[in-house]
Amino acid sequence: MYDEQSMDSLLDDRLRIHMNPNGSDELSLQRDDFYASAYPQSPQLLLRQHNFKLKVYYSNVGNCVQCNKRIRFAVASLRCRDCPLRCHTDCCSQLTVNCIPQPLVSTKRGHLSDFVPRAAPMVPALIVHCVTEIEARGLEQEGLYRVSSTREKVKRLRHKLLRGKATPHLGDKDTHTLCCCVKEFLRSLERPLIPMYHRRDFVLATQQTDPLAAEEPLYLAMVDLPQSHRDTLAFLMLHWQRIAQSPAVKMSINNIAVIFAPTLFDDVDLNLSNIVLWQQVLRVLLLQSPGFWAQFLEVEPLLPACSLDDEEWKRENYHSPSWQSVKTYFRSMVNLAD
Structure with a gap:
């Protein structure tokens, strides 16, 4: 042609x-x-x-x-x-x-590690694509992460990003729908972004009165996190800092802490004292310098999952005994049906 x-x-x-x-x-x-x-x-x-x-x-x-x-x-x-x-x-x-490379194993479980690529930075494609589009069109729009969207739109967009065969176009999606999709994804995880057995480290690190003094213990607390949780948390912190710096959005650090503290920690016993404590921890995290969070997002080279591509694999395995037995089985089933 x-x-x-x-x-x-x-x-x-x-x-x-x-x-x-x-x-x-x-x-x-x-x-x-x-x-x-x-x-x-x-x-x-x-x-x-x-x-x-x-x-x-x-x-x-x-x-x-x-x-x-x-x-x-x-x-x-x-x-x-x-x-x-x-x-x-x-x-x-x-x-x-x-x-964003696809995960090695596609499952329907709710762990964060099931949705991240196989090389750093291990941030889910849903979060990266939504955040990129929000920052491209929404930093001059008031009410990000405060104004809600319809549940049907959020569900449809989430299904496209998680189960779609190709990366969808997000330029025509409402920014509030993108924000709600990020929040819904974080809420649906079986383990919160900051797991329960790591919360004490963050609480002790953020009890320092000086933000600079809290940097070293906070770094140690971040290193102890699983890599998928660490990279995703650092990526979201940089995103929320850019939102807080935009005067048109009217979302201060305190407002972001109030909205996302229950989602990031997801405490089983959500009483008033715990909510206030998690909000204080999140405020200290957001006050850290962007360079502190950027150090956790270094890009690692992507190693090929297999040395053979699809066509080479077909040529190598099409005439193998196991594949021949599969073809023979289906041919026999067709003959029986006739």
Whole structure:
């Protein structure tokens, strides 16, 4: 369908592209060293850069995550190797969606570690995508995390982010729906973001009168947390600090502490004294410098989950004895049905 001239013009004559000889619908690149220059990513600071590959789809794969326009049939587009993101080749330079690798094991349990990528920073994709969109459009909007949204919208958005086959476009979602989705996700965890057996360390660390004196014991308390809890807490602290610094939002540190203290600690015995204590702890956490929280969000290189890609795995295992037995079983079932 594509001749050599049209495919070369797709990359501004800097890349030479040809169809794979093995018959797959992917496009192979002869000069990978020019790939990054051909598709520069957004200048916005992302947690992790995308690892794109060119791919031609011969089925309906949905819309571009950036412009929300449909990815056309049999037209070359970009897909990230590490996360379920798809976009047009022209939208790559304006891309503002972070690359969040998918978890190794997809389960329906409610532990935070079930939703985080396999490499640091271990922050769930739902939180990263919602927070990125909130900060892009909502820092001049009053009432973030105070104004509620409809339960049906929050449920639908949460299902797309957790169970969808591709990263959804969030540019048309209401910011209050995004905020409610973050709060609902934190409430649904089986273990709160600051587990019960780590609360004493945070209470002792935040009892210091000087915020600088509390930095060292607070660092030790953060190190003792599971990595998924530590990275997610640091990411949310930076987000809430940016919200508190925006005068248009009208959300002070005290207001954020009042809203999120019961969610982060989720005490079984929610009496007035415990709520006041957790609010005080959260206020001290929010008063720490952004550099203190940024040190927990260093990006680790992503190791491949398997050395063979899908096509190589099929070629290696299609004629294996176990796969042959599966094919024989289904053929026998078809013959019996006839």
